[in-house]
Amino acid sequence: MSIPPAADQISARREGDAGQADRALEILSSVFGYDSFRGDQRAIIEQVAAGGDAVVLMPTGGGKSLCYQIPALLREGTGIVVSPLIALMADQVAALEGVGIRAAYLNSTLELDEARAVEQQLLAGELDLLYMAPERLVLPRTQDLLRRAHLALFAIDEAHCVSQWGHDFRPDYLGLSVLAEAFPTVPRIALTATATEATHRELTERLQMQEAEHFVSSFDRPNIQYRIEPKASPREQLLRLITTEHEGESGIVYCLSRKSVEQTAEALVARGIPALPYHAGLDAAVRQDHQERFLRAEGLIIVATIAFGMGIDKPDVRFVAHLDLPKSIEGYYQETGRAGRDGQPSTAWMAYGLGDVVSQRKFIDTGEGSEQFKRNARSHLDAMLALCETVSCRRVQLLRYFGQDTEFTSCGNCDTCLSPPQTWDATVAAQKLLSALIRLDRERGQKFGSGQVIEVLLGRENTRSTQSRHHELSVWGIGEELSEKEWRTAIRQLLARGIVEAEGDYGVLIPGPQAGPVLRGESTVELAVDRAPQRSSRSGGRRAAGASRAAESLEPAQRERFEALRAWRTAVAKEKQIPPYMVFSDATLVGIVEARPASVAQLGAVSGVGAKKLAEYGEAVLEALPDAPTG
Template sequence: MFSLFSSSSRSPSPATDDPALDVLRSVFGYDRFRGQQAEIIGHVIGGGDALVLMPTGGGKSLCYQVPALVREGVTVVVSPLIALMRDQVTALRQLGVRAAFLNSSLSLSESRAVERAVANGELDLVYVAPERLVTPRFLELLERTPIALFALDEAHCVSQWGHDFRPEYLQLSILHERFPAVPRIALTATADAQTRAEIAEKLNLGDARVFISSFDRPNITYRVVPKNNERQQLLAFLTDNHEEDAGIVYCLSRAKVEEVAEWLNAHGREALPYHAGLPAEVREANQDRFIKSEGLVMVATVAFGMGIDKPNVRFVAHLDLPKSLEAYYQETGRAGRDGLPANAWMSYGMSDVVVLRQMLEQSEAGDAHRRVERGKLEAMLGFCETAACRRQVLLNYFGERMPEPCGNCDTCQEPVETWDGTVAAQKALAAVYRTGQRYGAGHLIDVLLGKATDKVVQQGHDTLKTFGVGKDLSKGEWQSVFRQLVAGGYLTVDLEGYGGFRLTDAGVPVAKGQQTVRLRRDPEAKKRRTTDALRRGTAKRGGPSAGPSRSPSGLDPADDALWHALRACRLELARDQGVPPYVIFHDSTLLAMVEERPLDRRDFARLAGVGTRKLDLYADSFLEVIHKYA
């Protein structure tokens, strides 16, 4: 095990005229910066403030970690979650970087030891929770300590308009007031224009240089399916694409989290629940298992994820609709942080819309905030119902234009058919109006299909002109029509009355035949694949962890055997040290070993992700494995 602070991380004598590049090569094991990293790092090393928007997996951490190792003094990193601090410090110590954290998980004596290390100049980075940072004791410590930089991670937490507001972040403006000469860098993976403006205002970063990277995550495949027995759909997705990969399944309620986790376990997939209602020790244990395992599924509410650095999460699935595209982008961004292919899959139905709108209207937020949130929910619905490239819609929301369709989402790979839905829309809107604007989709569809149910007969709706006029469409097709009419703003859910549909101002001209409507046609459900997936999953009940981890596609048998041997070596080393496997090496570095087949330390040192420290620690172990397969 490593000591509390690990050894000095200062790089050897510079091999170039660029100290930042020397640190990147010797400590982190990479030959060049990506995207705007070099420009951001140079600006911060020079003492400038920066607001950095960069997607998850884009290399945000390097934007402050490299300056921390170049500038004199300690870099203070403000981080909102204990798990995030712990994982990043663990990874830095693996690189030989002198790093520690201060949070409530430490004992008093451990906290004092970290504070002494800060005061004595024995640390390059210290991670601190925002509420700890603004205490008089810690501010006094900083005032007598040379500070290299303040890094404000997850900066969107300062925004009351954002999806992850943390009130304690509002106090961080004190850094500019107390330490005006120390550069600050605020970083976030997602923020629309309104949130960016609030970050700059609340953190006194009005003069900071803003760096906005592309929000595109080209390695992620986006897919949205209409709900049709969502658990079976989920299992089919996992069985077809991620039979033994690690991933996250998001649900809206705590009860659903536990039910889905139990159901997955019963069908052969090892899964754990995570939500705020579980005891803290259970949450921590489940999260630790997820981080240190290779193929576990975490079923969770949005309480899980912001502090997860696990780079080989191969999928994120949503069984319920997120409340905004910001939340969706942030949550799906936890997949494929290592740059390898990953999936973002979501099942979506009308019930999601009703639940989210009820939650919104019942919240204690002011009218202005609710208006903003309604707009965000409408954008989320538009993303689900679009017939266009999903990536184009997503990027457009964040103010970025993609000129051509991505080719890596469901609407690109399986182009969606659209149809003239004007007549169907008129029938649906007429059914809403003639039944008194009091009923939901289920009852209205029964009326349109001419089903004389007890409820239909009791209400006298079997005598309406609209009774039976919709037999040309199936129940599923009518569900799609109503869903799209809500998404398009032609119908709304009356949350103050009976919870049924009401016509909006936009729906009136459609109902009167004054406006046409085009609708997307949902792809046909693949029932055979779903049934087959259930059968295969149930057959695996005896051992969800049995068998090798799923390897990257396209490897020949010899490479596949080496890939699994390298993963086994990594897992053994990780278990010996009590750390997650990915802090030893990312999957991308293991794949480089498979492709390059280095046979000596000199060749091994050339692999991406192999710095000086990891070369010394791990080269011999992995070279021994490679020699067996050479």
């Protein structure tokens, strides 16, 4: 069976008389292998294909890329994709070429003759999509080049990077407002998976997209289970998560410091768990190698600082773990969103403790930046702490932060819903703590971190207490009804609520802005009891290491065929030096197994099998299926 290249089909469609909507659906089916659009995709594509501008807020895994890829194929000319992800452009282009789309990139990794060849392709109209970084696009030379080319659209990916108060600010994005002035007739689409209402307004203004249509999808990712537990021995807690729930699966572990990244990766490897470090202190070639190995391997874990992850398109990341507190909900949401892009059950897990609160506040107070910048950072941190300390549904609070109301009050797939926390009246305990802080300051002129304050509350002698005669204070030993661990839990929650604060280089505790009403008995304080670590509630029992979640619903005989296809896919990916998911996703392999196609034509009806892949892999897939029908 001979199937024409997808690029030829695209050209034929452009010359046809079919309606724009019909052509968009045809491209979706024949090029990308999907039968229907999701959510706002159709409306966004029609808006941009007709020459209009669009601002798109859509969660990771929601299908943002199609919203500019298909309009670029529908319109005459080349679509210019602005992206900060130089390290991933080659993979992005390879994925497009894999479905028959003519794509290229212009960035600093190209030699001069390679860059000139791409420029000639652009001017000759031989490209459907061209990727470049914002710092290159704003150069006068680049703009002169683009003026000589026939442009279909501009797609500004990761558009939240234009927000100066956001978590991922990129100064070069500020220059992208020039597109509205220099190319007024070329439609623009700005896309992001992470934007509060304030960031949404800011990116609209800075990119001069006030007249654009705005499409805001729900940020809910129901397949992700959110869990936050008290930090005790975080690496041991991480090991328990991996070995009991995600053995043999791919995951990302985020740490705050480079040292912690290195030590955590070493600890995992020592336990026989394949893991690689990634942080800005590593040589660029090493970082690139580790990133590529993570994308191409199955069951590999990357341990990283926040320098890693934006734009990662690996669909089978089964968990994202945080061993340190993120600086903002925006950062947390974007990082956790890298799990479960294929829609299969995944975990967003965090270990969080008192030290995280103190260190983050110290980092803000002693860091560089204007007072406005610090106020903004404190506001972000306060929202993150509120999410950690909530006793209600985490998903509801997460979505409300992004300005989205929910029809439910309990999602049933976060730890606070699966195991509602117990609360206790901590008003008296809070008053005792505040009294101790005040007495230590007034009567001894001293301020301490949580450790020494707890010693005073418990009435425990140590060198500091003896030298300062703390036993003579009226607050000495007034908190013996709580253990040291319970006091640490209480202080962590009181910090999150602003009843106490940590200040200075040493994180000394002082009464916070909400202390007055508590001391005067005008408000009560309800705190949560720390819970034991929660295991996933998902059914199905423990899977074999490396088994795909997408295949959990298959019968034993079907799983055998699925594993045969996975082995074939791994061999093809290794030969082509591309990630396995660029051949076919797990979900597509499951679809093939369930359909049991008897011919290449029947294989083409499976979701995720486009024309180009059908032509390239069709016969090989049928041969790889055990006991596959022939004909």
